[in-house]
Amino acid sequence: MDLSVQRSAEPAPPSLRAYDRDHINALLTQLARIEERIGAPLPKSRLSAGIVNIDIPPDKLVEVALLLRDELGFDMLSCVTGVDMIDHLESIYHFRSLANDWLLQARVRLTAEHAEVDSLVSVYQSANWLEREQYDMFGIVYRGHPDLRRILLEDEFIGHPLLKSFNSTPIVRHDRATTQAPAIQAVAGENLRHQERIQTKRLGQGSLERIHPGMTTFGGAAVYLETGQGVEPGAMSEPGRYLEGAGSSDEAAEAGTMPQERG
Amino acid sequence: MSIEAIHLPNANYQDESGLRSEEMILNMGPQHPSTHGVLRLVLTLDGETVTQCTPVIGYLHRGMEKIFENRPYMAGIRYIDNADYLSPMINETAYALATEQLVGIEPPPRAQYIRLIVNELERIASHLVAIGTYGLDLGATTPILWAFRDREQILDMFEALSGHRFTHNYMRVGGVMHDFPKGWLKTCEDWCTQFLERGIPEMHRLLTGNEIFEARTESVGYIDREQAIAFALSGPLARASGVEFDVRVNRPYGAYREIAVNMQTRQEGDCFARYLVKMDEMAESVRLVRVALDRLPGGSISQRTPIALRPPRGETYAAVESARGEEGVYMISDGSEYPYRAKLRGPSFTNLQILPELLRGHKIGDVIAILGSIDIVLGDVDR
Known part of the structure; x- marks a missing residue:
């Protein structure tokens, strides 16, 4: 086996393709094709640092994710985030395309009373723990998830701590286990x-x-x-x-x- | 964890030859030296073969994301140190980068080069811990002593630079806190030279040619490329399986837009390849530090930003390449002094997910070899 450091010479200058305007425009055109396929609009916007954001209707999520993976080459789901917007919840996904260096952010709006959305585990295996964490922190139910349990907090924990309505300090003062008066x-x-x-x-x-x-x-x-x-x-x-x-x-x-x- | 989540032993288990044996459950951790923290693995065993594994995490959960929401932007930098506590500088860079993208400012060139230098040094320090403790897990006692000897010198340099060996609190939104003290650059150059000439070859001599080490790591814990991508693995773990993904190369940030990185990949996908990728990355990091020291521009080290920072409304996602993979910060600003939401994407958390897949069918002795090669930091898993 070759143990020397691989390619130790000065490499080609770094590629800034990920931030290139034309390269991102190519992604937007591809996304327009997906809009036609599913027959629903995906409102697109640009964020800073070359990130494209799309809003996906909750019932189309799995369909769009399959198209993103198979047609556009977004082969990696790298991050799932929940956000509590007080009047509604959001489930946010970050997809990566390794071949094209694209970073796509997809947003699904959920109602606060009925926070349920389809799970992406059938499309991306990495969604398993990522969705469990958001279920733990926000109580978002991912339908069809094979093992939707709390992951970071214990099973007996009450409430979902990253919701804005959650109090981070306990309200009720319990008696401490001491004979000394406070x-x-x-x-x-x-x-x-x-x-x-x-x-x-x-x-x-x-x-x-x-x-x-x-x-x-x-x-x-x-x-x-x-x-x-x-x-x-x-x-x-x-x-x-x-x-x-x-x-x-x-x-x-x-x-x-x-x-x-x-x- | 409730009992339903554990794969209970199958009382009527039969192996291929028709022999009846009973499965048993082995509880490994949370206090176990090879888990490098508090990780509990519930293993279902058939004889010595692992049939199922259920990781239980969260023992180190500190509610970091909730803490960010209750602290000003600048204060979050100090808290994010403790997420991946073996590479605090890199965490801080991710957080500072996300805030800078929200505010819409760019640090001065000198600050970006300083960030690159400390990031690469931190990567070497983190890999040294990973390799040293990996050797210790597999029964080699010397590598950790030699690795910590070199790492200690890096931490001394960080102490001279920021005042702390760990939890540096060094990055600022719009730059860095201090410039290099007198004589620091010379120390750094000397360290680079002696690490390339003595540190890395010594480690190769101790571990790479070591028969026991090779026997325990080669063709153990194989991950193929498709699996690595499907599980969103990143860092040396993914690059050892031939995934060409490195945030420094694919989406360069800071000074990486000027200094190119040689991505170190291997095709074998086993524990030994992961070890070799880390060794190669250390040599590559030394090269990057030297290039950055050569080209180090002058000028100021920080933009003037108000302490009570109020970024405009908006959201952003900033990712950096940590020693373990893609360290991402997703941040929403509502225009106030506190982040409305700051989500930390820990590479260890995502990388650990593949462990049950990897362990299935391996002998129980390989559990430690595989877990060590994934190179998790529990502070980053639990956050």
């Missing part, structure tokens, strides 16, 4: 078990921190909302008082809630 409870002496702690993120708060260094980004945004369960009515009347008045022992003593023995 600091805020030791000072205020109240049971916070039935309160929800929500961290809100405001747009642009990162820049606030940069302009005024030392200002905490998230601590100031924490608010305590009341649920009104299991706490005496008066103690819950002022949202946010646990943050401002936490250090005031007078107030806590007045309310008769100094730290006591916990039952």
